[in-house]
Amino acid sequence: MSYAPILRQLADRQQFGELLANAQAYWHEAEDCQALPLLALAHAQLGQRHEALAWLAEAEARLVQLDLDARVDLAGGYCLLQRPLDATPLLEAALEAQPEHALALARLAWCRMHDGQAELARQLYQRSAELAPQRLPVWSALARLCLEAGDTAAAQQALDAAIERLMDVQGELPEAVVAQFSAQFRGLQLEIWLAQDGLARAEQWLDARRHSLSEDEWSGLLCGYGALLAGHDRHAAAEEALRQGLKHYPKNSALLSQLAELAQVQGRTLQAIQLLRRLIQLPDMQEAQAVSLWLRLSAACLQQDGEQARQAAQKAIELAQGLQAGESISEAGLLGLRLQAKQALAQVESQAQQFEVAERLFGEVLAENPWSVPALQGLGQQQMQRGKIDEAVALFERIRQVDPPRGYASLINARQFPEDVETLERMEQAARQPSLEGSLRAGLLLQLAAAWEKRKDYDRAFALAKEANDASRKLLRYDGKAHRNSCARIRHAFSRSLYQHRQGCGLDSTLPVYVVGMPRSGTTLVEQILAGHSQIFGAGELGVIPQRIAGLNRWERHSGSGRHYPDCVDDLSPYVTAGIANGILDELREYAPEARHIVDKLPHNFENIGLIKFLFPRAKIISVRRDPRDIAISNYFTDYQAKHGGMGFAYDLGAIGEQLADHNLLMHHWQQLFPGEILEINYEDVVGDLEGSARKMLEYIGVAWESQVLAFNELERPVKTASVWQVRQPVYQTSKAKWLRYQNHLAPLIQGTNARIEWDPIEMVTLPEPGLLNEGVELYRQERLDEAEYRFKKLLHHIPEHAAANFMVGLIYVRKGHLKAGIELMEAGHGKCPWNPNWRKDLIQAYQLAGDTEKTEALQRTRRTEPNDDPDDQGQPLGSATFTETLGDPGRIV
Structure with missing residues (x-):
């Protein structure tokens, strides 16, 4: 009897550690070659590339002995090692023999996606999911493809199916696997809402998750949301979300770290420095993490305060030297940290024009790792400043083999322009090499434009700047x-x-x-x-x-x-x-x-x-x-x-x-x-x-x-x-x-x-006095319902569709016994903000008071479909949740 199907089930559920252990045991016991591709797949998933390649070679040598399923597993190993050209023939042959092989369909979908055939990949994933709905990664991949295609409704449908399947099998899975899939699905949900411009719903959902997740889980979710916002060019909103999170967990290192990164990429270096210092001072900071933070602080301070940068780099060196390899860090990781710390100090000394000291430090780093791009770049820039052009060019050529754009750009980044036209033309040739950025590297062309301007060839400089800007405009959303x-x-x-x-x-x-x-x-x-x-x-x-x-x-x-x-x-x-x-x-x-x-x-x-x-x-x-x-x-x-x-x-x-x-x-x-x-x-x-x-x-x-x-x-x-x-x-x-x-x-x-300055007609409501909503809420808390009702109605006179004002008037009506009219207003408010959990609770209680079991059950079912939502909180009086628990205090907008 073959145990391969059991092993494949572990792979489906992403239990790769268990897959590796069981596949090894099975191979040693039975020497069944059907386990070989699964061994390769497990190693690849665990990041053990060398071992994965060895087992793939063993499987290739016995290809004729592999059954159809094992060949699909072999293709899976190729996919994980980014070798779609090797995987595709195996998968196509498998599907020719068995057209409804769900796993082959899913893996071929990945190959098509890798080749840029997104629509075909989506169709293959859809068919695979229909044939084997228990495979959670397939639903996840399908949701992401739909999202990338702009079909948010289909993405939500696929995600809902994934959540439903997870709920069906969660009792059979280890807690860690359930947590992994749950985190993945939460992130997808946020992406979908963001694509639908549903920021309010996403934010409220995040607030609700805080009560049911651990601090680490919730902060990770919020950091993911912040990254999504930043990726959609909403950096201010990303910072606002992180700062709201820090109100709850002011010492959370993940939130502070991402906030520092956001400040740094936007050029707000002083703010980044403050946040990094705050991070370093947190208690219970792991030593390896502390080294990385000191390195980040040194880099942030480099242009602001050279002495602070030096002190930070020296502190990183001191901490790194005191570390020992073990469970928290490997020998290779430890060596990398120590070299990074030395490189940071070299950069500080170079900035301070202590060139001899810096050159010695750069040399020590390169002696250990000849392909360290930061060290090559730092030393190359220094040599340019000292007039050692040939040495700098040699260093930049070494960078080019690892990271061509940085190698060619280093000269102009240092504001020291090459004297010979040949170097500029070589850099321009490199700028036109296709990459992930596109058909050309706009930033490098702009740097070359500055170089040609310095040579007083203004027409060529402008032509390069125009080409670079035209390319960049295609990627921008400026309106x-x-x-x-x-x-x-x-x-x-x-x-x-x-x-x-x-x-x-x-x-x-x-x-x-x-x-x-x-x-x-x-x-x-x-x-x-x-x-x-x-x-x-x-x-x-x-x-x-x-x-x-x-x-x-x-x-x-x-x-x-x-x-x-x-x-x-x-x-x-x-x-x-x-x-x-x-x-x-x-x-x-x-x-x-x-x-x-x-x-x-x-x-x-x-x-x-x-x-x-x-x-x-x-x-x-x-x-x-x-x-x-x-x-x-x-x-x-x-x-x-x-x-x-x-x-x-x-x-x-x-x-x-x-x-x-x-x-x-x-x-x-x-x-x-x-x-x-x-x-x-x-x-x-x-x-x-x-x-x-x-x-x-x-x-x-x-x-x-x-x-x-x-x-x-x-x-x-x-x-x-x-x-x-x-x-x-x-x-x-x-x-x-x-x-x-x-x-x-x-x-x-x-x-x-x-050109004539024209704009669309402006329709803007002007409130006669500020704070009507806040005043009404405060009066409601004091049980002064008539006065509260007057404030809310005054606000509704100017903004009839105001959700909170409608809901609060409805709440007051219900408390006064006017159930039908009150529920209608509460429904109007809740309909505009369906993500508000407190309003939903109040509306459920209002339905119960009215004896409307059908609407009560419908709204309760809606809540239960929310991923990882808490059970309905029964027993609280109608309207007992304070309004600012939902909205926050407007006087503390930070």
């Missing part, structure tokens, strides 16, 4: 019309009447200073000048204001108002406004507790001046202006790697022109709204009269003159933006009128800038 409509709504929402009717809102603080302007207008230079003052701290580009806007949008989604920012600013009461403002001040003070003023130089905060002045009426705002043609060319030639940061317009001259026009109109609106309160500084004036401009800015902020602000390029606190290499130099004149080199190419820019 110029949507931006124009957004700016129009901002102007409409932040009107003079708003501030007249909301007097007394905001905090009387002058701590925050905002430097705003179009990107590449000179905001970095202005911040550097200000940061040279003893009472002013330059915090760089902070995401504080966009994060609060994301928080406001979250509140509106969860209340079911149907509104979003900026429409909802009329609902900001003094309490809510003070809560938001105090949260911002607390965050700013963490950067420099003793500073009198802290500068946030996020350029696009020019769109958020209305909110800034609402929160901080006395905040100082410096608007930096520059010749728009120079702004346009500088943006067009810059590779914004963080394209998600609102820079999608920078890849098209026409879009840049439109953005410049939108910026001008918006700044005109703010100057009219806040006359004399916003200081306008021209970049050309700063370059032409540095001291005069500096005095003007310091006087505006309200601090005494200090001459050291003129030596901004000597600050020990360099910056990390697209301007970092420029601000290390004294003020220079060559950046003025740079556009003249490209004036023959500026027609799209001029057309975009001068």
Whole structure:
């Protein structure tokens, strides 16, 4: 009797450790060659590539003895080792002999997917799932393919089937396997809701999962959600979700780590450093994990504070040397950590121009691992700085064999351009090699454009920049019309009447200073000048204001108002406004507790001046202006790697022109709204009269003159933006009128800038007073039902579809005995927010009071179909769940 079917069942259920042990025992006992492919498959799934290849070779040698099922298993091993060309003939032959072989269909589906035949793969997975519905991985793969095809309904259907199958067999599976599939299905559910733009439902579902999952499980789920949001260019929403999670688990390392990564990729290095330090100080941190965190901290500090970077690297070396190989880390992993730590210190020494020390450290790393890309790149960049071109090129050639783009890009990344045309042409050839990025590498072409500009071949430079930007635009989601409509709504929402009717809102603080302007207008230079003052701290580009806007949008989604920012600013009461403002001040003070003023130089905060002045009426705002043609060319030639940061317009001259026009109109609106309160500084004036401009800015902020602000390029606190290499130099004149080199190419820019500014008609509800919902909820808690009802109805007069207001009026009606009318209103509210568990509980109880068993059972069944949902919480009085348990406190939007 063959035990192969039993072994295959272990593979189906992803119990690969057990599969390996049982297959080995079976092979040694029976020497049945049908087990050979399963041994290879188990090793491959466990990441043991060398062993997997050995067993595959053994199976290939006995191919004629393998039955059909074993040949399908052999194909599975090929699939796991990324060898679809070897797997496909075996699977096609198997299906020719047995057309309804479910596992062969599934594995052939993977091969077709690998070949780019997504629709055919989907059909094969669908047929496999129908034939063998118990195979959970097939349903999961089918759901993902449907999701990638944009068919979210089919994806949800496949996921529901997977969840149902898991519930059927979970009693037969080990807990670890059930947990693995459950986590996988939760992640898929979040992806589907995100694809359907169901953020509110996803967030509420995540909140509910917190009560039924362990901290590690829930934080892992939330990190996955954050990664999904970031992958959809919703980085502010991702940060908001992680920060909400940290309210529940403030010492969770996974949440803090991902938040640090998000800050780093968006260029907010100081914020990333703070988060990494917070992570390192957590108790019970594993030593190997601590080494990695110190390495990340060193890399983050490298451009901010060389001494901190050195201390972090040295700490990593110290900890790594003290580690011993064991269960938590292998010998190979330990060696890798030690080499990474040494490489980090080498990078610090190179940055400090301690070239001899750095070269020795790089050499020690390369002696152990000759193909360490970071060490090769770091040493190569250093050799370029020292003029040792041939040595650097040799190092970059070695990188090219492992990572070609990095090898070719290192020269220009260091802002040291090759002198010979041949090198540039070789780099251009490499940039045109197809890769996962596409048919060409846009970033490398933009770097080459800068190199040709330096050689004064401006037409070739522009041609390369245009080609790179045209390629990048295909991958971007920038919508110029949507931006124009957004700016129009901002102007409409932040009107003079708003501030007249909301007097007394905001905090009387002058701590925050905002430097705003179009990107590449000179905001970095202005911040550097200000940061040279003893009472002013330059915090760089902070995401504080966009994060609060994301928080406001979250509140509106969860209340079911149907509104979003900026429409909802009329609902900001003094309490809510003070809560938001105090949260911002607390965050700013963490950067420099003793500073009198802290500068946030996020350029696009020019769109958020209305909110800034609402929160901080006395905040100082410096608007930096520059010749728009120079702004346009500088943006067009810059590779914004963080394209998600609102820079999608920078890849098209026409879009840049439109953005410049939108910026001008918006700044005109703010100057009219806040006359004399916003200081306008021209970049050309700063370059032409540095001291005069500096005095003007310091006087505006309200601090005494200090001459050291003129030596901004000597600050020990360099910056990390697209301007970092420029601000290390004294003020220079060559950046003025740079556009003249490209004036023959500026027609799209001029057309975009001068085109008529039009936007869609604006329909925006204006509430006569803020906080009606919050006041009504508070009155309801105090059992003052009539007064609460009046507040909710007043809100409904202006927003008839407001879900929370409808639900709360319905709740009051039910409590007063008006069951039919109350239930109708509760149904209306719940229908807009079906993911709200507290409303669902209340509606079930209302149905029970009305004796409507059919609706009660239907709603209870709906709840039970939610993945991993908790049982209905019986016995609580109607409406007992506090409203802010569902929505959060609007005054604590962080």
